[in-house]
Amino acid sequence: MTQASLIDIARPDFDTDDPAAVRRAIREGRFTGFTNHVARGHVQGNLVAVPEAHADAFELYCRSNPQALPILGRSAPGSREIPELAADMDLARDTGGYMVFRDGELAETPRDARHAWADDLVSFVLGCSFSFEAILQSHGVRLRHLDEGNVSAMYETARETVPVGPFGGRLIVSMRALSPEDAVRATILSARYPQFHGAPVSLALPGDLGIGDLGQSYGGHGLTRLNPGEVPVFWACGATGQNAVRAARLPLCITHYKAHMVVTDLPLPKD
Numbered sequence: 001m002t003q004a005s006l007i008d009i010a011r012p013d014f015d016t017d018d019p020a021a022v023r024r025a026i027r028e029g030r031f032t033g034f035t036n037h038v039a040r041g042h043v044q045g046n047l048v049a050v051p052e053a054h055a056d057a058f059e060l061y062c063r064s065n066p067q068a069l070p071i072l073g074r075s076a077p078g079s080r081e082i083p084e085l086a087a088d089m090d091l092a093r094d095t096g097g098y099m100v101f102r103d104g105e106l107a108e109t110p111r112d113a114r115h116a117w118a119d120d121l122v123s124f125v126l127g128c129s130f131s132f133e134a135i136l137q138s139h140g141v142r143l144r145h146l147d148e149g150n151v152s153a154m155y156e157t158a159r160e161t162v163p164v165g166p167f168g169g170r171l172i173v174s175m176r177a178l179s180p181e182d183a184v185r186a187t188i189l190s191a192r193y194p195q196f197h198g199a200p201v202s203l204a205l206p207g208d209l210g211i212g213d214l215g216q217s218y219g220g221h222g223l224t225r226l227n228p229g230e231v232p233v234f235w236a237c238g239a240t241g242q243n244a245v246r247a248a249r250l251p252l253c254i255t256h257y258k259a260h261m262v263v264t265d266l267p268l269p270k271d
Contacts, residue, residue, distance in 0.1 A: 017041060019263045020088050026096040026263075032111070034151055034259040035095075040134045043196075043266040045072050045085075045125035046238030047095060047256040052077040054250060055122035057165035061244060062126065064162040068171055068236035070127035070195045072264070078119040085125060085264040092117045097257030099242065104249035113254050121254065125262050126238045129174050132189070132196040134268060139189055141182045144230075145223035151259045152176050153222030154237055158210025159201075161240060166250070169243035172218055173201060173209060173234040177226050183233050190235065193269065197235045204231035219258050 013030060014021040019039040025031035035044055050058050055077075062069035073082040080091045092098075098113040099106055110116070129152065133143055145152050152174045159171040178186060183203055191199035202209050214232060215224050218239065226232060245253040256262065 019086065019265050022263050023086070023089065023094040027090060027093045029111070032096055035261045035263055036130045036133065036146065036151055036259060037149075039263045041268055043072065043264045043268060044128045044130040044261040045264060046128050046241060047091060047123060047125060047254070047262050048241040048245065049091070049117075049121040049123040049254040050245065050250060051118070051252060052120040052122050054166065054248065058124065058167055058244075061162075061164035061167040062124065062241070064164055065171075065240065066194065067198055067201070068161065068240040069238060070197065071124060072127055072195065072266075073125045075123040077122050080117065080123070082123065082125060085262070085266060087265060089262075089264075091123050091262065092254075095256045095260045095262055097260030099255045099257050101242075101245055101250070101253040101255070103251060104246045109257055116252070116254060118252055121252070124241075125264070126241060127195045127197060128238055128261050129197055129235055130261055131268060132193050135193065136186050136189055139185065141178070141186050141189070144177055144227070148223065150223045151221060153214070153217040153224045154219060154239055154258070155206075155209070155211045155214075155216075155234070156218050156243070161244070166248035167244040169240070169247040171201075172237040172239040172243060174237040175214070175222075175224075175232050175234050177223060177230040178233050179229060180231055183231055186233060197237070200233050200235050202234040204233070206232055206234070209234060221258055
């Protein structure tokens with residue numbers, strides 16, 4: 001985490017538990033940190049915005065790969081809001097970090113995507129593991145990356161997703177370093193929430209996913225080292241959608257930047 005991100009969390013000038021206040025702070029540039037430390041009681045999601053001509057195919061791709069890409073909401077063409085997810089939302093400004101792809105290549109990583117937004121973009125908000133992290137912690141699972149002010153590491157696996165139209169590519173996973181006891185507890189708990197990726201795809205066996213080096217994370221971020229007594233636990237990750245739009249080589253696609261998620265008004269489910 002950057003020094004600026006730590007300062008944002010240490011001295012906030014807004015209610016960090018209120019999702020609307022978090023979105024306003026992001027929109028106004030008053031909060032630039034990772035969203036896994038704010039709005040902990042509310043659902044967060046991955047963002048993928050694609051041209052309308054490809055939106056139905058992308059939705060079918062998500063539904064064909066539901067563990068990685070559970071759909072929470074879909075916008076109308078050109079709209080920068082999804083009313084069923086939040087009353088006050090601007091998808092082009094409210095994550096605080098974006099990736100703009102043109103013809104499958106990363107063109108820029110702006111904090112505000114309004115200049116790149118097109119009138120035919122259809123936005124998808126997809127389930128995110130940040131949501132189940134709060135649930136795991138409420139049940140006593142220690143997430144060391146959060147204790148250390150970090151995010152979970154991500155990895156590209158050797159597993160291919162189910163292709164649909166132009167969309168395909170390899171599965172991306174997120175990893176959390178857990179004690180064996182917490183790994184079992186986290187597996188049982190997360191399986192209850194398919195909208196947030198459900199149960200892990202692998203416990204303690206990175207080689208089964210084709211991951212040869214935990215130190216080489218996807219995007220170069222996150223807690224990658226294991227302490228004695230910890231095992232790596234891997235969940236399907238919404239960043240799989242970024243691989244898919246790269247493979248599709250769409251003329252334009254906009255996604256969130258890692259750990260800068262769409263913060264919704266939806267409360268986390270209660271047990």
